[in-house]
Amino acid sequence: MAELATEKHVSYILSVEKRKDNFESVVMEHLRMSGAYWGLTALDLLGKLDSVDVEEVTSWLLSCQHESGGFGGNVGHDPHILYTLSAVQVLALFDKMDVINVDKVTNYIVSLQNEDGSFSGDMWGEVDTRFSYIAICCLSILHRLDKINVEKAVKYILSCKNMDGGFGCTPGGESHAGQIFCCVGALAITGSLDLVDKDLLGWWLCERQVKSGGLNGRPEKLPDVCYSWWVLSSLTMIDRVHWISKEKLVKFIIDCQDTENGGISDRPDDAVDVFHTFFGVAGLSLLEYAGVKPIDPAYALPVDVVNRIFFTK
């Protein structure tokens, strides 16, 4: 089997960070903060985080913060909980939490919790269990989880649980692997995994593996490298990851590499991007692929970073 083209991926990620002129980078401009998180975490998993200029990244990152405490996806864009988590995750990677006012970021997130325990993405009120995960993950990294009503937050997530054991965006919403990661992740961080039907959900998740070895995100859909992360991390958190064939999935991810120019795509021979490159590398990390650092399945950060947050005094 071909191997992971680590060097190529590193130079691909570094080039994406710099490139601002092509159509894709302009279309994606509003979510550059998440792009930074994907790229930098992938670099860290590949052992190459030291090839970026920390000062440059943090000063740009700070220029995306608003008076409210929330972060926008890029300079000039509105604050949103999505990019607030990405910013906090990037700072966690660099062990640079001291550059922000933690209470201010906390207040922004706390202000987004609704009466029913759910979270809005920003002041405009879109509600989604993705935002529940983000709020919980972000506050936990900041050691401020006690500032929200965790019990209500958990109750809301459970109201989105479906007959297949999975979770949707809002009550009644169909299960989707990305959404399942968010809900299982939030339940993991709040110590509530006993509320997940592990065997039922585990069967649904392991049936995401299709003949090619790749994973899809819902029944009867095409496989996609990003689900290597969403499905695998969920299976890992509920201790059912042995229910899929790891060898086949490794092969699928490796087959999605652009071995010439670096980067990983959704399916073999499609165009690569930094999103799929990160999720491919993160998937390989959970598959214990040699040479890739282990990633934490709930916080979506390298294990050494998470251990540093919780086990240093």
Add this chain to the structure above:
Amino acid sequence: MHGRPRKALKQEDEAALSAKTQKLRSLQAHFLANHHNRIYSKEALDVSAKLLEINPECYTAWNYRKLAVQHLLSNSDSDPHSIFQDELKLVEIALRKNFKSYGAWHHRKWVLSQGHSSIDNEMRLLNGFQKADPRNFHAWNYRRFVTELMKRSDEDELKYTEEVIGANFSNYSAWHNRSVLLSSLLKRKVEGYFPKEIFLKEEFEHVHNAIFTDPDDQSGWFYHLWLIDQTVKTDAPLLVSSWPSHGSNITVIRDNGLHGCGLSLLNGTLSDTRTLPIILDFNQAVEGINSSTVSIKSELLKEELVWKPLSTSNSNTAQVWVVYLNLGNMELQQSKTYSVDISIGHSKGIVSSNENHYADPSQISFKVFVQTASIEHSEGQGGKKTTWKHTNFHKIDHFKESDSIISAVQNHHIPTTSNWHTEEIGEEITKFRDLLSDYDCKIGKLTLARLLTALDSLSSQHDGRISNTEEILQLYTDLMKLDPTHFLYYKDEHSLISLKQITSTRDSLLPYCHYYKDATETITGYVSLQLQNLSLSRLGSIENLLWVQMLDLSHNELQSIEGLEAMQLLSCLNLSHNKIGSFTALGPLRLVKSLKVLNISYNELGCHSVDTTRYLCPSPLSHTEEFAWDRFEILTGSVSATKFWEVFLIFGSLTLTELNIIGNAVADENFRSFLVKVLPTLKWLDDEELS
């Protein structure tokens, strides 16, 4: 990029793309300038509209549109209807560009929620979108939003899912929505949908059409499993077992030997705390077990008892609850019989996580006998070493009637006016046998295995009999060959059924039970359950094993011991030669306060970079436990917590006297000396007596 081929562009395409990029860049810059300067002129609105038509994902532009709407509405001569109409038009264009755009869908919801627009058009729009992409979950979510606004009935929506499924059964989204609608109708007890047996039969028919048309299409699989579950499951929680079991006799030995105040069970020793556990095991997690819902009457009861959920999480619910009768300070009288009467659920308050109340008031009575014996303690500080040599285990010919072996509660007072559950499952079994006779398929075999398991579980609730295990085991064995990708899923299921078979009756258990007695022992030792070499990859049927004090699970393939915490009497555990891959996988043992002897030699501790039980074991990562820094530093000195926190978390809370850990990747000298520090009670490490 999702679904875009990886190829170099032709030159003319590249030029066109470059022009497009220029345009988008300038639109974006222009838009942001307008946004920051709060310009909401017609021209400025056009810029944002053009931007969103090209890039509906630009969330800041949707926010700007909302601010603009608010601004325009503040003019006294504004026409709200037309202002919102423009927004709806823009959303429609944006959705045609990308109908997975979260921002666009939310903008539409926002507009509708303002109450100035008619919702009549929404169904037409949705039907168009849902025809083009019947699986789009944004559209389905929006549909639920609109039907609620319109107050369209669940029955009408149920008809819609029928139409969609009729056109193409391969639509998981529609099956899902059916389960949501039916659950809602059932919960509200709507006529025609309550009780559930009214609609289940028809639903089974419905989903058969899907599964039998193309058994490899997953659309109906999960819905069918849900129907089985609805058929079998009782909503109200039930007590499945207890220790001591009803009618059993427990003998405690009062030790007048060297140490004077010792106290032990006839077969083995009580924990150091001299407490007698009472264990209640339910069929689902419950809350509200306390002295008002469970009353205990006994002379042995001197103080208010506090029930404890055996749970590794933050919630106050658990399937298994325990309370400890403290016998330590009691003047127990020789040859006296103490009775203990427990009544469960006679007053309300025991509730499942689905908010169903326990409705099966029951009574458990058992007797405690006190005997005095002089137990000779062996010489030396270390005490005896437990040896798992097979010469120390002696065959048992038969159990005594009063032995508290097998703890299941039978003969539930479930009303059995109708036998529809069993009949329905029986019919399903016939249908799936038919399917399999035509077409050998994985879902056919898997469903048949599940149906047979369901049938056994229904009949065992009434008479304790299970009769299909051999066939079920064979089906899982076939599945391992038929679908090797999910080999370990079927193997885990196989293990669960094997254990059910072994533990179902006293007779089936007998061949696996032995008395432990080594050469130096002066009293009869434990009844040891010997489950080694059974190729088990998963534990189950613990409800039948609450009585176990000594358990040999060596030479299996266990990665996890989830559920073992219910064995509150467990004193000696052999897990050697398994596949335990992390310390956190031993988390359940932290709840077993009676554990003294542990063998985890020859496992995979330290072999894995990924820990699959990291979040199933209480720790600071999941906010289930604070890290005991003070104790860590006192015990270990300057060791780094990031490296050793798991070991400290697990072993720091056990009071083992014997541990075998050799044959794991972590077991080097450094590690051993760390272990000795965090386990001050340890006397034997890897068969060597510690000085």
